[in-house]
Amino acid sequence: MRAALGSFLAILRRVRTERTSVRERSHSVSRNFFLHMHSARTHLYSLRPGFTLGLGVLSLSLFLILLLTGVLLMVYYVPSVEQAYGSVKDISTVVAGGKYIRNIHRWGAHGMVAVVLFHLLRVLFTTGYTGSRRVNWIVGIVLFCMTILFSFSGYLLPWDQLAFWAVTIAANIVASTRELTDLAGITALFDPGGFVRRLLLGGDSVGQDALTRFYLLHVVVLPIATIVLIGVHLWRIRKSDGLAIPPDADDLVLKAGGISIPKELEDAKLRREHTVLSWPTVLWAEGAIFLGALAVLTLTAILVDAPLLAPADPSMPENPAKSPWYFLGVQELVSYSAFTGGVLVPLLLLVAAGAVPFVDREENGVGYWFGSRRGKVVVSVSVLVALVLTISMMWVAIGMGWHWTRNAPAAIALIVNPGSILATLYGIWSWLVARSTVSTKMGVFALASCCLTGGIVITILGIWLRGPNWEFVW
């Protein structure tokens, strides 16, 4: 009991630099359950703010904030078709502080999708996925998918118009594999999309069963799975000896200085190793990120209210019915073909992301943004190329109209659409880059830059340039 209390207090204990020894501070990390995920010492390079941007810790901070606010929301939320909307309305209007908790939860969820995506890109462009980190790269991709699923399952719960129609559309995107199986005439025998839709919705349309299932996913299944996977993710970082840093990180720290450490924290001998004690230096940095996230979210929650539209009306869609922003790129693509834009292209993207560490096995460039000078050139040029390709493609598709499909063979009309054409063009460009630079890493960077740029362009298109009836507005 005393020991438990002692280790609990270890989190709260002040940094008494003049009185605690290095050994004692090392022990305080390994002695405490919550702190022992840290190594006793951390290399200075991995603490440079410009290297990691703090995105991993920021993701974790947002997750913790969402967990806490989510539990608070569950106190009043009722997952029933009749009462869900009213209970959310109560939370926003009657419950003491409920509006702010809900606002923090909603904006935190949007923020987490963005931050986790940036974290993934940071690891990609600093080559943090080689060697023993390949498994953790895959775990990270799964965690990214979890984040999306979290956000999306939460989207249905308020049971307003936004919720109902966004989920109706998404569930039908899942079932759009039928467009393919219909062509082959095997839908009656093999209908994976329809099966998953029925599993998700518990029926053929969005109703009480769907609400129950989304609620269960959102508050039980996904949190447990995510907490376990975050544990694995952090443990894998320890197993790979901390963050991926360059082999010459020591010299770089000496040259650039990076972050400043109070002299009295480190004795001269240990300073030469370019590491600092994780407790307290790393914990201070992490605490700062957490509090920063909390501060920004709280401010946002005070200034901007989370939307709550009219109650769900299953016979009248919103016009336009728009998904959350992170799905609007996909929604733009499905407005040409549900299967290709909504299933095929996103799956290709996911497979490509998972394959990154197996395609690029080059060990150079680890820990540097874009690997090298050449990498920066490749990324810049690829962004420009993707901008030109994507904008031209969408200009052709929207300006001239996408009508040719009516007179084309069904299979070609199904597969050939702006999403698949762009994916092919990005692929060809990246292959050319990989060939001319004789570097798979450059090919990977080129493809990632293209997909990112294209994704941003079509997302902007979906957010601001699509009006009622999904018509182009300028």
Next chain:
Amino acid sequence: MPPPQNGGTTAGTLSRREALARMARGSVVLAAVVAVLVFLRLPIPSSLRERTLVRVGNPDQFPFNTFTFVSERNIFIYRTRGGFRALSALCPHLGCVVAPQGSGFRCPCHGSTFDAHGAVLNGPAPRPLSWLRVGMAPDGQITVDTSERVPGDQLLKV
């Protein structure tokens, strides 16, 4: 014959200990597989909450030669001198509810347009709108079976 070493097998023979151990391992794996299958089977609905055969109203309440929207069921009823037909209002693209526009229909979600026969004029819809089987309930009300698609020229004569 020399005794089997390490409790394992020698050429073609199996010790009793090893055979029992394999059976034990096998039964644990089998039980686990069955348990997982049962676990996975449960969320697949065996019956659905939604009715597919629904009443939409008395024959008299539908005017002639126009599409009347039955909002509870997302169905258009079209009545002619010859009888009744029912057209699903669910867009075959992603399930939004289409609205009448001109003589045809338009989907608000991704802009698919359809003519008065439900055929696709434009947009991402992969199929025409579905015509549904119309029937009559014992109480004289018109019924529609939303699970059964029929050709567009099929009427319920009244």
